[in-house]
Structure formats: C-alpha cells, structure tokens
Amino acid sequence: MAKELICIQCPQGCRLQVSGRGEGLKVRGNKCARGIAYAGKELTNPSRTLTTTVRTCFPDFPVLPVRTRGEVPLARIFACMEEINAVRVERRLRPGDVVLDRLAGTGVPLIATADMGEGKAVYH
Amino acid sequence: MRKDWDVIVIGAGPAGLAAAAAACDAGAGVCLVERESRPGGILKQCIHDGFGLVRYGEKLTGPEYAWRDIEAVRRRNIPIWTETFLLELQRAGDGFVLTMQNREQAVFQLTARALVAATGCRERTARQIFIHGQRPAGIYTAGTVQHMINIQGYLPGRRCVILGSGDIGLIMARRLVLEGARVEGVYEIKPEPSGLTRNLVQCLQDYNIPLHLSTTVTRVLGRERVEGVVVCPADENLRPLPDRGRIVPCDTLVLSVGLIPENDILEPLGVELNPRTGGPVVDQRLAANVPGLFSCGNALHVNDLVDYVSESGEIAGRAAAAYALGRTQPPNHAELVPEGDILYAVPGRLDLAAGGKAVVYLRANRTIGNARLTISAGDKTVLRKRYPVLRPPEMERIVLDLADLPAGAGAVKLSLRGEENG
Ligand SMILES: Cc1cc2nc3c(=O)[nH]c(=O)nc-3n(C[C@H](O)[C@H](O)[C@H](O)COP(=O)(O)OP(=O)(O)OC[C@H]3O[C@@H](n4cnc5c(N)ncnc54)[C@H](O)[C@@H]3O)c2cc1C
Ligand code: SF4
Numbered sequence: 001m002a003k004e005l006i007c008i009q010c011p012q013g014c015r016l017q018v019s020g021r022g023e024g025l026k027v028r029g030n031k032c033a034r035g036i037a038y039a040g041k042e043l044t045n046p047s048r049t050l051t052t053t054v055r056t057c058f059p060d061f062p063v064l065p066v067r068t069r070g071e072v073p074l075a076r077i078f079a080c081m082e083e084i085n086a087v088r089v090e091r092r093l094r095p096g097d098v099v100l101d102r103l104a105g106t107g108v109p110l111i112a113t114a115d116m117g118e119g120k121a122v123y124h
Numbered sequence: 125m126r127k128d129w130d131v132i133v134i135g136a137g138p139a140g141l142a143a144a145a146a147a148c149d150a151g152a153g154v155c156l157v158e159r160e161s162r163p164g165g166i167l168k169q170c171i172h173d174g175f176g177l178v179r180y181g182e183k184l185t186g187p188e189y190a191w192r193d194i195e196a197v198r199r200r201n202i203p204i205w206t207e208t209f210l211l212e213l214q215r216a217g218d219g220f221v222l223t224m225q226n227r228e229q230a231v232f233q234l235t236a237r238a239l240v241a242a243t244g245c246r247e248r249t250a251r252q253i254f255i256h257g258q259r260p261a262g263i264y265t266a267g268t269v270q271h272m273i274n275i276q277g278y279l280p281g282r283r284c285v286i287l288g289s290g291d292i293g294l295i296m297a298r299r300l301v302l303e304g305a306r307v308e309g310v311y312e313i314k315p316e317p318s319g320l321t322r323n324l325v326q327c328l329q330d331y332n333i334p335l336h337l338s339t340t341v342t343r344v345l346g347r348e349r350v351e352g353v354v355v356c357p358a359d360e361n362l363r364p365l366p367d368r369g370r371i372v373p374c375d376t377l378v379l380s381v382g383l384i385p386e387n388d389i390l391e392p393l394g395v396e397l398n399p400r401t402g403g404p405v406v407d408q409r410l411a412a413n414v415p416g417l418f419s420c421g422n423a424l425h426v427n428d429l430v431d432y433v434s435e436s437g438e439i440a441g442r443a444a445a446a447y448a449l450g451r452t453q454p455p456n457h458a459e460l461v462p463e464g465d466i467l468y469a470v471p472g473r474l475d476l477a478a479g480g481k482a483v484v485y486l487r488a489n490r491t492i493g494n495a496r497l498t499i500s501a502g503d504k505t506v507l508r509k510r511y512p513v514l515r516p517p518e519m520e521r522i523v524l525d526l527a528d529l530p531a532g533a534g535a536v537k538l539s540l541r542g543e544e545n546g
Contacts, residue, residue, distance in 0.1 A: 006325045010177050011429060011518070013321035048326065051172045051185055052302055053274055063277035065171035065187050074330060081302055095191050113171065114187035115194070117162070 005042055007035040018043065047071035050080055051113070054099060056089040058116065064089050065113045066099050072106045079104040092116040125203075129153050130448035132222060132236035133441070134389070136204055137165020138430050139421020140242030141193035142437030143444070147240070148200045150445035155234075156197070156204040157224065163197070163204055164190035165244055166267070166422075167430065169274045172295050174322075178431035189430060213239075213389055219416065237448035238416045240440050241390055241404075245383040245422035247292075262350030266292040266380040270299070279303055281376025285353050286310040287341045289317040289324075291428070291517075293380020298327040300378075307333050308372050313340040313358050316491065318382075318517055320428070340364055341377065350375055383426045393417060400468040401425035407457060407475040408482035408526070409443035410436060418444045425470050425485065428519055435483065453477045458501075458529075460484070463539040465492050467516060474526060474536060482524045484538070488514040492542025499524060501533035514542060 007014045007030060017028045018039045027039045041047065049071050053063035072080055083104045093099070093112040100110040131147040133140045136158035147154040162168065167175070170186030177183060180192075197204065205226065212223040219237045226232075247265040264272075264280055270292065272280050282305050286293045289312035297307045310328065315338050317324055328335055336355070342364050343354035356369040385402040387395065396405045396413040403424040404412040410420055420440035421433040446452050456477040462469040467489035474482055488495070495514045499507040499522075506528040514520065529536065 006321050008322040008326045009183075011174065011320055011322060013325075015321075048330065049173050049183070052299075053171060053277065055277065063274065065185060065274060067171075067173060067185055077302070095188050113185040113191075114168070115191050 003043075005039055007038050009034045009038050046074045048074055048077065050077055052081065052084055054084055054087045054089055054110075056116070058089075058092070061092075061116050064093060064099075064116060066110050067113050068103060068106075068108045069111050070108045072103065072108050076104060076106055080106065084110065126153070126155075127232075127234055129155055129234060129236045131238045131240060131441070131444045132157060132220070132234060133240040133242055134210060134222075135165065135242035135244055135421075135423070136160075136163035136197075136206070137242060137244050137421060137433075138167055138190060138193055139244070139423070139433045139437040139440075140165070140240065141190075141197050142434040143240045143242055143418075143420055143441030144202050145193070145196045145200060146438040146441030147445040147448075148202055148441075150442050150449075152238075152445035152448050154202055154441075154445070156202065157208050157210055157222070157234075158204055158206050159209050161207050163194050163206065169267075169270045170295075171274045172299075175430050178429060179434055186430075193434070210389055213392060215393060215414070238418065238444040240418045240420060240437075240444050241387065241423050242419075242421050242437060242440075243386045243389065243423045245402075245426050246386045247379075248382045248384060249379070260344065260346040260348055260350050262346070262375055263344065263377045263379065266290070266296045266378050269296050269376075269378050273299055273303060279305055281305060281350075281374075283308065283374045284376040284378055285341065285355075285372055285374045286378045286380060288312060288380035288382070289319050289335065289337075290380040290382060291319040291323050293378060294319045294323040294327040296378060296380070297333050298331055301331045301333065305376075307331075308374055309334040309336050311336045311339045311341055311355055313338065313362050313364075315360070320517055342366065342369060344377060345371065350377055353377055383422065385423050385425060387419075387423055390414075390417070398425075398468065398470075398472055401470060403470070405472040407455065407471050407473045407478070408439075408480070409446075409475060409478055410440040410471070411443060411447070411455070411475070416444075416447055418447075425468065427485075428517060432485065432519070432521060439483065458533050459535045461535050461537050462486070463537055465489055465495065465514075465540045465542050466538065469538050474524075474529075476526060476529070476533065479526045482526060484522050484524055486520050486522070486538065486540070487518075488516055488520075488540060488542070490544075491515045492540075492544065495540060495542030497522070497538070497540050499536060499538050501529050501536045504530050511542075514540075 130152035167186035167190040175189040208226040418440040420436040469486040
C-alpha cells in the first residue's frame, strides 16, 4: 500500500508516494535522491536536527543558538531539551564549537551556531 | 576614517553583506551602515535550519549562514558602522549625502556615489489587521516572539494561540512548544496554509499542533493581560461567521500575518515603489529610478529563500560598483509586463543597454496546475517553461538572456497561465 509523505529535506517539499520497506522500498515524486533516503528513514526512525538555544553567563549574549551535529530521533527531542536546558555556557564560543559531547544518550554532539565575539562587536 | 565612498550599503543583513563583498570585489571602496550592534540582520534570530541549500548545498541555521557572510566581509576589511542610525538621506550632485548618528561620533556625514538599500522587511502588526476588543498585554508579532526567545532568552507566555500560517508563525509554534509553552493551535482565515509544506510537517505535525483552516480570531479577551481569544470559522469570501465563534483560553496571541519591505528612508529621494511588492521598481541590475540607487534582499521584495536574498545582494553590489566607477552606459529601458496568474515579478524593467542576463523572480497569485510561463517581445517568444504546480508561497526564479530579445524590443511580456487547483 502506498503511503504519502512530504520530503522535508529542502524547501521544495516534494510529495512522495512510498511503498514497500527496506530493500523493497519504492519512492515516487522525489526530485532528487535525498528524497529516497528521507522516506526510508521516516518510515523506520524519523529523526530531525534539533535547533534551540542554551543559557550563557554573558549579559550581552544571554542565550546562544545551538544545533545537533546530525539528526536525533524525533521521539528523543524532549529528553534532549531537558539536558540542554541544564547547560550554562561560560566561554565565548564560535560556530562549530562543541557545547555537549553526547546529547541525551543519542551520541550526537550539540554545537554552537553563532559567533559570540569578544564583547560588543566593533568593526570600524 | 574615510568619509567619501564609492558605495555605501545600508543594512548588514545577508543582502547588505553580499552586496558589500561584491562591490569590493568589483574594485569599489565600500562600507556598511547597520543600526544594530551586530551584523547578520534577521538571521541572528532565525536559529532554525534550512538556510543555504542553493548557495552552499548545505542545511545551515540562520546564524551560521550569516556568519559566512560576516567572515567574507571581514576578510575584505570592509568597515561596518554598527549601532549607527541613518538620520537623513539626500541627493547631492551626482551622489548621496548620508547624515548618521552613533555613540562615538554623535552626528556625522558620509558621502557616496552609489547607494545600496538593503534594509530588509518588517512585520505587519496588530494595527494592520482587524481584531475587536481591548489591547491587553500578550499580543506579539511572530518576529517579536522569535527575538524574545532566541535573542533575549525568555518565554513571552505559557499558553499561546497563533494567528496566521506564515512560515515564521509555524516555526515559532514549534519553538514555543520546545521551550515548554502550550500552543492551542494555528488559525488561518484562508482555506490554504500560507507557509511552506515542509514547515507544516516539521513544525506542526511533529509536535501535534492543530492547524485550523478557514478560521480566524475575531476578538481578544482580557483587560491587562490576554485571557483568551474568540475564534470563528470564515466563509469562502474570508468573512467570519460570528454566531459560530468559540472561546479559546490563552495568555498570548502571536500574529504571523505577513511581511512588508522596509523603504521609509528612501522616500525623500523620490523613489518609485511597486505597490504589489512594496519595494522599489528596478531593472535587472537592481537599479531604482533614482540614478545610483540600488535595492536588494527583502527591501526589494519579500523572499522565502535567503539564498536568493544573497544573490540579489551580489547583483546590486556589483552594479553599484560599476555605476560608482563610471563603467555604465545611460540606460535604455523596456518594461517587463506581468500577465495572467502572476502576483508579481521582479525586476519591473530591463535595461537593454546594460544587456547581460536578467534573474527574474515571480510568484503565482493562486495555486495553479499545468502552468505555462512565456516571455515574449513583439511576436517573438524568447522563453517557455512549464510547471506541474505553482503555489503563491513558493517563489520561482528564471534567467532571461537579454541577447535573445529582438533588437529595439519595446515592452517584454511575462505571461503565466494555469489551471485551477493543480
Ligand atoms: C521576523 C522574521 C523572520 C524570518 N524568518 C525567516 C526564515 O525563517 N527563513 C527565511 O528564509 N527567511 C526568513 N525571513 C526572511 C528573511 O528576512 C530573509 O531570508 C533575509 O534574512 C533577508 O535579508 P535582508 O538582508 O534583506 O534583510 P534583514 O536580514 O532584515 O537585514 C536588514 C538589516 O538592515 C538593518 N537596517 C534596516 N534599516 C536600517 C537603517 N535605517 N539604518 C541602518 N540599518 C538598517 C537592519 O537592522 C538589519 O540588520 C524572516 C524575516 C523576518 C522579518
Ligand atoms: S526530494 Fe530532493 S528536491 Fe524534493 S524535497 Fe526532498 S530534498 Fe528537496
């Protein structure tokens, strides 16, 4: 039986008709190969990149935007949030710097996405 | 500090940053003016991912995308005047005088041969949509809520209703839930959601947030703080049916009802605006009717992909540099006239003297299937394209080679025809 999914890997949002599983997986409606991988994953273990913020001790930068480096299972998102909410950043970080090594037992690191700079940015 | 520049870029969001880098690479002396304390524009608060697929082939968050542009500007040693307000903009001779203010220099002036306006867009506010009742605390635009949570670090409320199904509202619905608030639902007066389908999936469906189509908020309850809203179904003419209203208790109403380009500062220059887009009427070099003035990014028209914002910044920056360095010919304009199912198209005219390729952005005015797009001049068709489906939230980009136009083309027609409910 065909199932309809929307690929969320890019803003095109292709409507996928998916049937079969594993080796027998058939996908139609995808404009690129990533749609096939997405469908396979979505049927077995839907996962997402989690983007959120963590608290810092810097008044000029009270929260730092972060994301998971890789996807975490959708079902684990709130467990991840709980762990992230307990963190307080005490160093000025730059994009890519690791905030947490292994998030809530997923093995996926949490990284900074913004440049906290040295105090107020002066460019001129 | 240098006071006289070839090109000054107003606004250090992704459009302005790309424009500055491109102007610099084209040999112009360029600087940026930004009213906020950090460059990056609205991307600083767009912490979710999905940016940069077209430009970098990667899924970046807003701050990461902005960081690449900031680093590119820094590598070129392009100065950014941060926390600097533009007070007045005037024409002087064949250039511009900018009167500005910041903490270090109080009021000061800079001059430029060419100006790139990259001031972004602003949100429609409660005043621009019609809701009855008092105005208690707890009514915010989606962008304000985004700033509160993602930059300032606090939750505006615990129980929220979202009015409008624009992308920022959908993204904030998920964000509120992640931070521990309850989202009672997203209410959209139209029968179709206005945000991207992927956001319906990853923001609402993933978190079981209900979407109510053909439904709107007609009343806000509460004196000092929002205590609830009245929601009502709407008929096909988007008129609410008040006798079928019901109360939804909440402490926060989030408005996600659309964006408009921000061009107030250009008014004294006598710039011609397109009433459909809210941005200046430009040609393919993104030159406005005022000589030496260029527009890009969301100040030109509201984009849904930041990648295209950056592209327009590059075009405007390069063209502004060419103008400032005296490398352009007097323009020879042909109108680009949209027809049929087109909501709007940018640019509004083509400079045949400049030639080259024109990047044309357009939106359909309704959801259509089996759509045919043609570009023609006189009786010559120069471009044909077919689309299985076109939806108003998704902008289309096409490239037109001006060399394909017949000599002495007057008006160029851009026509889109499709079938209902594709
Ligand atoms: C609230 C909000 C949320 C958004 N979320 C998304 C999203 O999730 N995904 C997406 O793809 N797009 C989103 N957009 C659209 C987004 O704006 C564009 O993708 C892109 O960031 C626009 O870039 P820009 O450089 O044109 O404008 P902006 O990023 O808005 O930059 C304009 C800059 O100009 C500065 N400025 C304005 N006026 C002046 C002045 N007079 N003097 C000095 N400086 C000035 C501003 O401070 C700002 O830094 C959002 C827009 C808004 C308003
Ligand atoms: S299939 Fe490819 S083009 Fe279609 S939404 Fe997925 S990633 Fe985008």
